[in-house]
């Protein structure tokens with residue numbers, strides 16, 4: 001390793017925070033970035049993530065702290081005032097905590113389709129660099145993950161990151177376990193470097209974004225009596241839409257033979273069956289589609305379908321709402 005790269009600050013660490021949802025690769029992306037900084041860029045680095053149950057759909061935060069070689073990193077506190085925030089799913093921007101603490105001269109990278117400017121951007125500093133990249137679409141097209149695309153964008157957005165170094169780190173991370181995905185990851189990374197858009201004028205505020213420290217919802221003074229769970233994760237109100245990573249299962253009714261194989265493998269029972277008029281149930285029930293509210297996009301139904309009636313389609317904005325067949329029509333407002 002030659003000389004270490006130069007960080008922009010001498011008196012403090014350079015800090016990044018990845019805001020994500022389980023299944024989009026934020027934890028692995030943060031690990032990869034910190035490893036590349038330590039092993040290939042001569043820096044000191046630390047990385048850790050915070051998440052709840054380890055499954056698709058849970059909120060994930062991943063923290064990376066970088067320092068020059070002579071400055072030891074002795075803190076493992078969450079990054080509260082990041083230089084860079086990377087948002088892996090655009091739905092997260094609705095929550096002010098996602099961009100909380102971003103420094104006035106910092107950088108926000110978020111995934112979102114072209115032309116869509118989420119409301120939450122106005123509360124960002126006017127001096128911040130705001131970048132949009134359609135990471136989910138690119139990842140889906142390249143058979144990769146959003147983390148590969150977003151690390152490519154980071155390589156362009158942060159001056160001391162080197163694209164070649166990060167691409168090598170990405171290849172090394174996956175080449176042993178998943179050599180089949182290396183080409184897709186490299187393509188996704190390169191598109192992340194090339195296809196992002198700067199959004200000048202999107203931030204409207206002055207100074208750093210205020211830090212938000214959220215208190216636990218329930219403490220000893222506020223917990224409901226008897227250990228009652230007021231918001232169970234398994235109710236009919238649960239919504240798994242944000243777990244999907246760019247793909248939707250779509251039913252072609254003309255090809256469906258109503259065999260039920262897809263329903264047997266669907267882990268969330270989100271396929272919708274209707275009885276034909278004047279026919280006894282269940283003998284003549286037919287598959288009519290998917291309730292996308294409960295579909296986490298695992299695509300097992302597609303792998304199982306014997307007639308290719310269920311196919312994988314890119315999830316464009318509004319497509320799920322357009323094709324949705326509600327399991328519980330009484331819940332639809």
Ligand code: SF4
Nearest residue numbers: 266295296298299301
């Ligand atoms: S992708 Fe298919 S199997 Fe997976 S949750 Fe959605 S409908 Fe069910």
Ligand code: SF4
Nearest residue numbers: 256257259260262305
């Ligand atoms: S597995 Fe395919 S053919 Fe069978 S019910 Fe499901 S979509 Fe229809």
